[in-house]
Amino acid sequence: MNSAVIEVLAPRYGIAWYPWAVQYFFLIAISYSSLLLTVPGLLFGKKNYESLAKVALLVTVSCTLVGPVALLADLHQPLRFWHFYANLTPWSWMSIGSLLLPVYLILVVVYAWLAWRPAMQVQAQGEGWIAKLSGWVSLGQWCAPRWMLVVAGLGALVLSVGIMVYTGAEVAIVKARPLWNTYWLPVMFVLTGLVAAAGLVILINRLMTGNDQEVNEQSLKVIFVTMVLSALVAALWVSEGITGFSPSVEQAFASLQRNPEWRAVAIYGLLVGVALTLSAIAMLRRPGWIGRSWLAGLLAVHIGWTFRWMVLMEVQTVAKNTAGYYHYAIEAGSSGLMGIIGTFGLWLAALLIIDILVPWKKSLQASTH
Amino acid sequence: MDKIRRALLGQIAKLTAGAALVPLSSITSADINDQPPRREGDPERRYAMLIDLRACIGCQACTASCHIENEAPLGNFRTIVSQYEVEHEETGNTATFMLPRLCNHCENPPCVPVCPVQATFQREDGIVVVDNEACVGCAYCVQACPYDARFINEYTQTADKCTFCAHRLDVGLLPACVESCVGGARIIGDIRDPDSQISRMMKEHYGELMVLKPEMGTAPHVFYLGMDERFVSRPDAKPAIWDVRDQQGEEIGYEFSGH
Structure with missing residues (x-):
């Protein structure tokens, strides 16, 4: 019926x-x-x-x-x-x-x-x-x-x-929140933590020391590697949900289906992630650009913070039993x-x-x- | 949700309701996130509730009486009756479905092992309670409950939940929701006593009982009779009532969306 x-x-x-x-x-x-x-x-x-x-x-x-x-x-x-x-x-x-x-x-x-x-x-x-x-x-x-x-x-x-x-x-x-209930979440916390830490180091390096190019270079490398690893983890998580390998991730997907806001969040996350990874590569390759690393630093800190905001705050607006989403x-x-x-x-x-x-x-x- | 999954969930719900009748072997030691030993309460008893949905008319008398008995803050509920309007897509016929919700006093309550200060615990008689003098208000239990049965009480700033009205049960009274139910839909009792009304009804309707969200592995002890499989887990539904605010942004009431 x-x-x-x-x-x-x-x-x-x-x-x-x-x-x-x-x-x-x-x-x-x-x-x-x-x-x-x-x-x-x-x-x-x-x-x-x-x-x-x-x-x-x-x-x-x-x-x-x-x-x-x-x-x-x-x-x-x-x-x-x-x-x-x-x-x-x-x-x-x-x-x-x-x-x-x-x-x-x-x-x-x-x-x-x-x-x-x-x-x-x-x-x-x-x-x-x-x-x-x-x-x-x-x-x-x-x-x-x-x-x-x-x-x-x-x-x-x-x-x-x-x-x-x-x-x-x-x-x-926390099984009650399928979006949290995955082994990949702790890994992702560490990886995005490294991204944000390297970003903050770049910013402090720009503001409080003489924008040391070696520090910028080393931090950008950390950002690049951890972003690639984060992408890999995100891909694995998504594939677990799509294939149904993890029932919990599948449930997590089901809880967000047909929600345009969460779709926008996913697209935004993808875009910002790609932007940071590419800018890290560009700054490492172009000799003149490394001085502008603070731009990548800002983006990295933004990603680290926003990831936690989405995971800890926005996931709480996904209702466990009732219809719709809480505002x-x-x-x-x-x-x-x-x-x-x-x-x-x-x-x-x-x-x-x-x-x-x-x-x-x-x-x-x-x-x- | 497709038909096969729905049917499967229904089967799990029934099986889990059955499995809950076999008491878990006593838990002695606890690894991380395992259930700690129970304390207080009568070890000879195991309280449970059976809700006969065929007799529920959705009057919310239980919601109101619980609110008064337990002095919950406005907007927070220890129990509430979810009301659904179900429309047949082909015939257009509509029916309503009532689903009283409360703490399930699970055999494997996920809210208990997460508590960092042992403020929330399960009594020997199965009732899950909170010692609000010990609670630090970390709200970890609120997150861990799959049934949204817990909230932070804004007056006490600690976790609050249904206790099966343990303070009333302990002196031989019925919980407020049971007492006020006009249809007699809520039956509470000791499932270790084979002659209790709940035991007799559970025996009679053994194959028909269902529990909420069996996939969470919590072994709930609120059993539903006359349950529809589509409502066992988060139903695929649209919310109808939104809050209404006046021009100053103050909440003044509710109305149906689209009206």
Whole structure:
């Protein structure tokens, strides 16, 4: 029997995760991705990657500090955050994450502290309050052996894998939302995180250092490779849905069928992705264009953020049971627009405070030993 | 959705309804995202609900009484009756279909293992509850529920859901929705007691019972009698009512689209 069905009374369900979640997922992904970018220059001590490591370390620290603030704000009862530690729940991915996150944060800060310390010790010799503060922060003039930096760096790397796994798994296990319920989502979070981190490194490199061409080149290569991999993952996901190999992805497709807005989103994603990949190639090949890398950087950051917005916010507007789609209009208040602007403002403040207090452009510990 | 898939889903719905009657072997240890041990409640009982759709007239008395009993904020519902107008494409005949929705108090509730602070848990009698003094309001459970049975209560800023009116059951009263149902469509009871009305009805209608979204593997414990397979999962339907706003953008009511 063919029939047309009308849902006479469709209740609207509000969204449960606010834009804070997007901010957290964005900042923490940039954090672990740019941590990876510090590895060749800082951990392995490769000279030609040192400039990249300097910028990437600044990006890592600033994002690692601000990300958890956004996460806390996404709780409806933020003052109850201590419940996470009073009720350890090893079977919940979110609880596991609450244990990983502070350890990761501390290790990143220690890693950066050890890397910046020699330059801060030099700064402490000078006059004025910044010198005095540098003396306090560097805890004396003793020389920290390199193994300490290596241990902190390796520790942060191990924990960063934990962060990648938990942030991805936390969302991907939710069967109730077929658009999330895929093994490819954690992979895509990491890949787009790398794209955004490399993009942000290019932007900081343009704005705060002398637009170092080597940094631009290395970051553009990261963008190119991760974009190609992202395309591959997206293609695999789509083919799983089309062939019915994954019932969950098939359901995800079914939930969006005949929706012009989601089709527009898919086309836009494809276009922006192709545009970024091609511009990365063009800038790497044309000698004169590399100075304009910040354009690709902006696009890369846009892709990293928008991917998380679509996944975390727009997917919540796909009804689980009722007909149609919920309309999500971003609020002006702290659970909406002000939250987004506020998080970026806090990140900018962290960046500038570090820039004022830390001589991060000077040689890192990697090259002083 | 094509006919074959529809029929298949219906079969799964029936099979799952059957399988739910066999109690899961007791769960001792929990890996990531496994069900944790149950606590509180009477281990001798297993509460479930049977909704006889043949007797539901869609009056929303359950919706209203639940709202009053449990003081849910306006716009949020622990239970609601979905109402569908079904039109035969060839004859043009129309019929209505009513589908009361509430928490399914699943045997494998996906909302429970995700909770990072163990604020939401399943009682030994199968009822899934939230300790709103412990809840941090992370809303992970709201995301994990395939039935949209949970919401964040704007007054308490914690997760809120149907509890089968556990506070009433525990003192020998019926849930508000059951008490107020004019057609007697909602039957609640202990399915471990073979003489309870729900056990007898489940035995009588064993092959006809269906559950919602069986493909999610949640083993729901709200069973539907007189269910149409097309409504087991998200129905392929058009929404008819939109909110109406005045010139200042304030919501003033609802009307049918196209009128």
